[in-house]
Amino acid sequence: MSEMKEYSLPVPVKPPAEIESLELPVPPGLDEKATKGDEIVLFVGPQHGGSGHMRLIVRVHGDVIREVIPDPGFVHRGVEKLAENKLYIQNIPLVERPAIMDCVNFSLGYVRAIEQAMDIEVPERAKYIRTMLAEICRIGTHFYDAGILSVFLGHTTGFMWPFALRELACEVLMRVAGARITASYVVPGGVRRDVDNSTLNYIYEATTYIQRKAKDFERIFVRNPVTIARLKDVAALSKKEAIKYGIVGPFLRACGVEYDVRAVEPYDAYDELTWDVIVADEGDSYSRFLVRVNEIQQSISIIKQCVKALKDMPQGNIVSADIAGKKKAKEGEEKRGLDTVKGAFFRLFGRLTLPAGEYTTLTEAARGTLLYTIVSDGKSNAPYRLRVVTPGWCYLKGFMESLKGCRVADLQAVYGSFGYFPPEADR
Amino acid sequence: MKDVNAENIEFLGSGALAPVKKWGAKWSLWAVHLVTSCCGVELAHAYASGYDAERWGTLNFGMMRQTNLIIVEGTITKKMARALRITWEQMPDPKFVILIGACGIEGGLFWNSYHITRPWKIVPVDYFVPGCPPTPEGLISAVRALQKKIERGEARTTVDFKEADLAKILGTEAGKERKPPKPPLKIAEKPEIKIEPKEVDWEFGNQLVDKLRGKIPYAEVFTTNVNRIYIKTNAKFYKKVAKALESEGFDHVKSINVIDVLHENKFIVECSVSSYSVKELMPVIVTFAAEIDRNNPRIPSLTDIWLSADYQEREMHDFFGVWFEGNPNMGQKFLIAPEVETPLRKDFKLEEPSYVLEESK
Ligand code: SF4
Numbered sequence: 001m002s003e004m005k006e007y008s009l010p011v012p013v014k015p016p017a018e019i020e021s022l023e024l025p026v027p028p029g030l031d032e033k034a035t036k037g038d039e040i041v042l043f044v045g046p047q048h049g050g051s052g053h054m055r056l057i058v059r060v061h062g063d064v065i066r067e068v069i070p071d072p073g074f075v076h077r078g079v080e081k082l083a084e085n086k087l088y089i090q091n092i093p094l095v096e097r098p099a100i101m102d103c104v105n106f107s108l109g110y111v112r113a114i115e116q117a118m119d120i121e122v123p124e125r126a127k128y129i130r131t132m133l134a135e136i137c138r139i140g141t142h143f144y145d146a147g148i149l150s151v152f153l154g155h156t157t158g159f160m161w162p163f164a165l166r167e168l169a170c171e172v173l174m175r176v177a178g179a180r181i182t183a184s185y186v187v188p189g190g191v192r193r194d195v196d197n198s199t200l201n202y203i204y205e206a207t208t209y210i211q212r213k214a215k216d217f218e219r220i221f222v223r224n225p226v227t228i229a230r231l232k233d234v235a236a237l238s239k240k241e242a243i244k245y246g247i248v249g250p251f252l253r254a255c256g257v258e259y260d261v262r263a264v265e266p267y268d269a270y271d272e273l274t275w276d277v278i279v280a281d282e283g284d285s286y287s288r289f290l291v292r293v294n295e296i297q298q299s300i301s302i303i304k305q306c307v308k309a310l311k312d313m314p315q316g317n318i319v320s321a322d323i324a325g326k327k328k329a330k331e332g333e334e335k336r337g338l339d340t341v342k343g344a345f346f347r348l349f350g351r352l353t354l355p356a357g358e359y360t361t362l363t364e365a366a367r368g369t370l371l372y373t374i375v376s377d378g379k380s381n382a383p384y385r386l387r388v389v390t391p392g393w394c395y396l397k398g399f400m401e402s403l404k405g406c407r408v409a410d411l412q413a414v415y416g417s418f419g420y421f422p423p424e425a426d427r
Numbered sequence: 428m429k430d431v432n433a434e435n436i437e438f439l440g441s442g443a444l445a446p447v448k449k450w451g452a453k454w455s456l457w458a459v460h461l462v463t464s465c466c467g468v469e470l471a472h473a474y475a476s477g478y479d480a481e482r483w484g485t486l487n488f489g490m491m492r493q494t495n496l497i498i499v500e501g502t503i504t505k506k507m508a509r510a511l512r513i514t515w516e517q518m519p520d521p522k523f524v525i526l527i528g529a530c531g532i533e534g535g536l537f538w539n540s541y542h543i544t545r546p547w548k549i550v551p552v553d554y555f556v557p558g559c560p561p562t563p564e565g566l567i568s569a570v571r572a573l574q575k576k577i578e579r580g581e582a583r584t585t586v587d588f589k590e591a592d593l594a595k596i597l598g599t600e601a602g603k604e605r606k607p608p609k610p611p612l613k614i615a616e617k618p619e620i621k622i623e624p625k626e627v628d629w630e631f632g633n634q635l636v637d638k639l640r641g642k643i644p645y646a647e648v649f650t651t652n653v654n655r656i657y658i659k660t661n662a663k664f665y666k667k668v669a670k671a672l673e674s675e676g677f678d679h680v681k682s683i684n685v686i687d688v689l690h691e692n693k694f695i696v697e698c699s700v701s702s703y704s705v706k707e708l709m710p711v712i713v714t715f716a717a718e719i720d721r722n723n724p725r726i727p728s729l730t731d732i733w734l735s736a737d738y739q740e741r742e743m744h745d746f747f748g749v750w751f752e753g754n755p756n757m758g759q760k761f762l763i764a765p766e767v768e769t770p771l772r773k774d775f776k777l778e779e780p781s782y783v784l785e786e787s788k
Pocket residue numbers: 097100464465466500501502527528529530531535536558559560561
């Protein structure tokens with residue numbers, strides 16, 4: 001192939017005046033510099049063909065991306081401020097709104113921070129129920145992201161399949177918690193209500209079904225030559241870069257870092273179950289996707305173990321005795337919590353006040369590490385400050401950096417491969 | 428103001444071609460991809476194989492130029508409002524708007540947030556669907572209602588609520604004074620923010636604390652819980668502590684946090700770091716904090732040590748107005764709309780809930 005020579009044409013283009021009024025977070029003079037040189041500044045979004053809204057300001061040379069500057073915040077709703085003005089218990093629905101498909105993981109992190117502050121020991125059964133539902137949400141979120149990835153790739157079948165399977169996850173949440181998506185099921189000290197055996201049977205069957213159908217989905221979409229061609233070797237990040245940009249979750253594991261909060265700092269029932277941390281080495285878009293596809297299988301195995309364990313346990317005792325404020329048990333008897341929060345909700349949680357201090361918990365949400373910091377002053381019954389760092393917000397930097405050197409046409413594929421969900425990132 | 432909704436319907440019902448126009452519009456309500464918030468999850472379900480809204484001739488499609496329906500999913504933030512309006516304006520006539528989710532109606536869970544607008548003030552809405560999020564059936568029934576509206580040429584509400592006699596319920600007719608219930612929220616007047624050492628049974632941590640104490644004698648190092656170490660320092664040593672931690676193997680920032688202590692006129696800037704490359708340090712979070720003056724909040728940026736601090740510093744700059752010296756992007760709004768100033772400071776007050784039932788304003 002002969003060497004191609006570059007010619008720059010001095011085209012007298014003026015950046016449009018409206019750019020000023022958009023107040024973009026770009027270095028001053030970016031558009032002028034670009035139009036004077038050989039580059040173009042492209043604006044992608046906030047309305048674009050996929051899910052969720054953010055603006056990407058892309059500097060391209062030819063059709064190779066030189067730099068991407070994010071303009072997030074189109075779904076910023078001020079969760080952190082609102083949390084300061086609500087009771088601790090009222091914040092549970094609030095903190096799960098950023099990523100409602102992943103609701104149990106999101107409320108779990110927040111609730112565990114409260115439990116850490118008040119030194120609450122969660123009953124065994126509640127622990128297993130929480131773990132089980134957290135994994136169901138993880139499956140649901142991974143399917144959601146797979147669906148959105150296919151929308152980005154223009155693959156309609158790949159959208160229909162995972163969403164049909166997600167329907168089962170919604171059904172499980174509905175049977176357990178009463179809502180298809182926003183469960184608000186985890187409460188300090190346990191869960192809201194018990195899961196009976198017929199529901200457990202249903203969960204077992206649903207996961208078996210998902211397991212079988214996920215195999216078909218792999219054949220149709222995951223190992224589809226088109227998918228592979230669009231994702232393989234696109235936007236790869238090395239292990240070193242991934243660490244430098246502070247990427248989280250499955251995207252970090254796709255770069256070869258074996259970090260999963262469930263394994264490094266196990267919470268709830270995770271240390272009593274057997275499962276593997278899925279790691280890949282390539283760090284490209286395809287392995288970012290594959291890691292999540294394989295995690296679905298691990299989650300299914302975790303759920304099945306939980307179902308088995310729950311069936312062997314006696315029913316009831318799902319809210320900790322520590323918070324139920326029960327008197328000391330009789331001698332020789334174990335302190336027993338409540339079987340349901342029904343009727344006791346306001347008594348238990350209405351006046352919740354945490355001791356003064358700072359409490360930080362890490363949770364492995366579907367898209368990565370989720371951090372909650374509650375700062376309490378010891379007197380108010382609302383958090384003095386709640387810091388929420390969502391996975392999306394953490395890997396945004398890596399997402400932007402990984403795009404450097406890609407083609408413009410790959411931008412959507414990379415967006416999908418990160419499963420970037422703006423409400424989650426912006427909070 | 429013109430009634431755009433009525434005009435659209437009128438247009439469809441006029442002329443000799445009216446039946447064709449109506450039929451065409453009714454069965455091709457294509458919604459633009461404008462997944463504005465979390466309600467979008469249920470929208471996706473409605474259009475996926477479970478509910479298959481395409482049966483009724485409605486389809487989610489990429490570009491506004493080729494579509495005639497906006498389904499506003501929940502919250503519209505101040506930043507998004509403009510995009511919503513532009514999208515709507517670029518759509519060809521006749522066009523329709525369905526608004527789903529409690530957030531879109533009166534703000535829902537986020538009603539008093541500093542970053543929320545009411546979308547019905549921005550675009551003319553045809554149908555509202557309440558719920559948080561509404562079920563896919565709810566959305567589909569709104570599409571069906573819209574189709575019926577096109578067909579009939581007039582709008583009908585799908586639910587009739589009984590009018591309540593407020594005066595009777597509230598007992599205002601007798602001239603009685605009403606006592607609102609006490610709000611359950613109690614916020615301390617002069618809150619004390621103290622983070623204190625806690626002895627924990629954590630051998631590795633205690634060793635690490637000793638090691639750090641040797642390395643940074645000018646700062647206070649202690650454990651606050653298992654896997655949590657806290658370092659109190661000041662703005663002068665803030666960066667030095669960061670460098671010391673980096674050489675220990677802490678390689679990324681987990682969170683940057685600012686706590687506003689209004690009555691003591693100070694900010695506490697906290698940075699939490701952890702490690703991906705050293706296995707023993709993986710579960711450990713070290714938080715180092717510095718107190719700075721609230722009137723001149725400046726602190727060195729850590730972006731040259733940990734690049735992962737960048738966006739969070741810019742976020743904190745938006746929220747509190749803290750200036751991170753050395754971060755090249757200071758002074759620009761990043762996450763929030765330009766018109767909102769330092770919303771997370773404690774003196775930025777949100778509207779408070781009212782515990783009295785009032786006649787709607
Ligand atoms: S109504 Fe509920 S689900 Fe919909 S956008 Fe608002 S918070 Fe999200």
